[in-house]
Amino acid sequence: MGAVGRDIKRLEGMAKVTGKVVYVHNMYGNNMLHIKLLRSVVPHGRIVSIDIQEALKVPGVVRILTGADVKELDINPYFGPAFRDQPIIAIDKVRYVGEPVVAVVAKDLQAAETAVNLIDVEYDEQKAVFDVLEAAKDDAPIINEKIEPAGNFADLKHLKPKEGSNVCLHFKLRHGAVEKGFKEADRVFENVFTTQVAVHLPMEPHVTIADVSPDGKIDIWTANQSPSYIRSEVAHVLKVPQQQIRVRVPHIGGGFGTKLYVKIEALVALIATIVQRQVRLSLTVDETFLTLTKHATVSRLRTGVTNDGRIVARSCEIYWDTGAYAEIGPRITQKSGFTAAGPYKIPNVSIDSYCVYTNKPPAGALRGFGVPQLVWAYESQMDIIAHEMGWDPVEFRYRQVLREGDEQATGQKMVAVGFDRILDGLKKSIDWKASDVFRKEDLQQQSQTKFRGKAISVGLKAVLTPSVSGAIVNMSADGSVTVSCSTVDMGQGSDTVLCQIASETLTVPMEKISIVHPDTDVTPFDTITAASRSTFYMGNAIHKAALKIVGEMLSLVAQNWGVDADSLEIRDEKVISKTDPNHSITFSNVISSLYHMPAGNMIGHFVYMPSHKSLDPETGQSEDAAAYWFAGGTAVEVEVDIETGKVRLLKLVCSADPGKAVNPLNVHQQLHGAGTMALGQALFEECHFDGGQIINGTMADYHIPSFNDLPQDFETQIVEVLHPEGPFGAKGVGETGSLSVAPAIANAVYNAIGVRIVDLPLTPEKIYQAIQKEKR
């Protein structure tokens, strides 16, 4: 039996639970120096002066670095994946509370901390703007005066920043004729939905160690999801060739998007080159709140429906609060933006998606890359429409959900999206009946305080396209295999899944295969570990690299045996004759015969990059916008206490179409994990701000779900619709479970008590307030 399709526990699981896995967080070198950052206390202002005299006197302090120092150096001090707008340390001005302003380097952390507290910074405060709609206005204070496009991601090089405004990107999509569509509609619905700032909180905070080796190379160990990008971007910042930078990433303690792209790596590498010593910067958990957040959004949806239950037009206007620096916001604005109309067959769509700077910490990807914010809007509105029109909300979805060959709003025809089966499974799991609808008069009854409701929501995400994954598969003369790739195992189980794919392709047992962790001196380029892309992209690269070895082996044996290569196949680590299964030779012997000794190896290399057609800049149309699309859905059953407004989740069902589930156990785990994160962000997680400062930026005040918050009944479902281009038909699943949880809960609350909440999170106070209004 092959490895693909089997429930296989994590290869590193035992080492992790017995504390044997080394994370960067646990790496300490002898004589290493420690960095501590002084952060801005004002949201927007010019730096007038920085007094470091007292700090320099602290014993153990080696160097203090400010933006003024950085300006004197021959480097590119600004970085960013979409636009190079973020300084490695504040230069001349600060743009959010918590922005790094001074870096203190000392022999021990305590000296660095003491010194940080002795630094005086004088600011000339400027008017700040925190509200995304205010920031988008023409007369708003400008946060970034000059924006340089980065241009190192193929999909982003067309995105042109807009200067002289906080709207740094406006993505447009025009499909059909939306105004004509609204004229055909019998009813038009317009609603505004918002989502909050939330954070990732992986167990391991951001941490980077950098050193300069005797040959002048810069060695970086970092907890990051994108080692290949770290190498190129740090090389750009330091103005050195990429081969001068070596980035290594061991297992990392969770990422969820906060460890994508450069965070502290460029600064730490720069400091290592300045002090010519090994240096370490390890952020506290509190500092991770100031490093990256999830985009808050405002979405305005207009939807036209006909009386027979069809959506004929939808226009979407989305404002993404990207904080003080664009980070990956522009890509989210575009790539998630084009899914804003939902997984529905709608002939006329217009989308305007705006990426907007505000004086808040930068926002970026968080498990779903902006899609959960969009699903929140369109799936909430689906139920609003259905209830107003007197339709069964689930039937309303069935009516227009995207099926094989249907055109999505980009104009791309759908391949392998299992929405029908997802809806079928969800309906069954909560025993959905259209008649289960709340009656308003129930609320008036004094005796009943708890009401139950159910709902179903679905969501669609496109995988990051174009992007590139390279892999090297190396078979040794004993038939064992090493797979070199830059995919980061951050807890999602990629080592295990990629090993399964190599094993299945080569017919070599998993025990004989090892995965080399990212090391940019060794492992080939990979765009990022994100976007639910690794199984598909890296899986394909490994599969095809392994097939190269297989091909080489078959032709060698064919040559030796004087037969046609087509008459041979591989099985159980052997090349076998199809016509005479007794005629075979082990892989090990094939390689040994090649080198005339039991040594040497056979190497297969493949760089996988699917086809892609850039979106038309005016209409957002492309028949090949994404390599694949993944479908997810959620069913929930809730109980609402009308005396408090508190929602209790009775049942949560997360369903996904991952294509072929390479490791079903792992798929179920991903769905559980994503569902858990999503329910926290649906019900209570939120960064609260006062004057631009996060006031609950600690884990004592910002709570994520614990086991006590999980529903008793938590189910996950897999719908396998194989993708023709996926390795063994696989797509991806890391984000799917998080897409549609929030609207499912909000819709179930409506189903229970007839109260509609349009602003996330669904706090008891909002619900209680709405109940009081409803009662009057």
Added chain:
Amino acid sequence: MRGGGNLNTFNWIEPETLEDALKCLDGEQEACRVVAGGTGMALILREGLYKPDVLICLKKLKKELSYIRVLPEGGMVLGSLTTLREMELSPLLGERYPVMRQAMKRLANPRIRNQATVGGHLAYADAHLDLPPIFLALGAQMKATSTEGTRSIAATDFFQGYYVTALRENEILTEIFLPPMDEAFKGVYLKYCSAATDDWPTAGITVLLAAEGMKVTDIRIVGSAATEMPQRLAEAEEILRSRKITPELIDKTGLEAEQAVEPIEDIRGSSWYKKKMIGAHVKKALRELMGW
């Protein structure tokens, strides 16, 4: 902004006896506090909210100050260094004060309960903590000791505000006396968390109710978490005292409780919402006690 906190920049003293500890406390003129389990202190140090010069650790006084005893004349005493976990597992305490046993289950988590002490819990006087309102409802007496001697402080006088108690700078809370609880009393403590289940509570309600049939003979209602310190809700109690309890009267009691508090707005709710939650949980507590 917050940094990692300066955990090591103060003097750490570990006296061997209570007497030494008290002398130490008496002599110190700088910013000085005693530390028991340290769960609260570690938090405020990390947050940089408190920068002590001297911390006096009481861990070596465990033998002296850790005990749970039943008094022959009724009631119980707890040594102030008794851990919350020891209280949770004490059958003596659980049998006599079931409301305490119930509260312990949802008080922080086992790791914290293993470390935190009852004395630290009370002296810290965080408005969100679970035991202060229960001790207030039970009519506990706190024994404060200094080099000058000891004095007894009633729970009603002990809690004086947000993180403020009646303890003087040179005093250590050494013992808590719990008066005997009339068997007619039934008690309930409701902890309401509006956000995550393991978050700090938005509102807490403790009700001790003694009734003969439907007639209320005695009642104590204490609100917490929403208020700056545990607060006895006497007006609400009066609605029910010596009356026959009815659903309508419970509603009225809830309304009275709601009006008696002036909650502080924070990330866990507006003042308005917290008022409503005090009222709602008074009703819930009473219904639970009546089995309705």
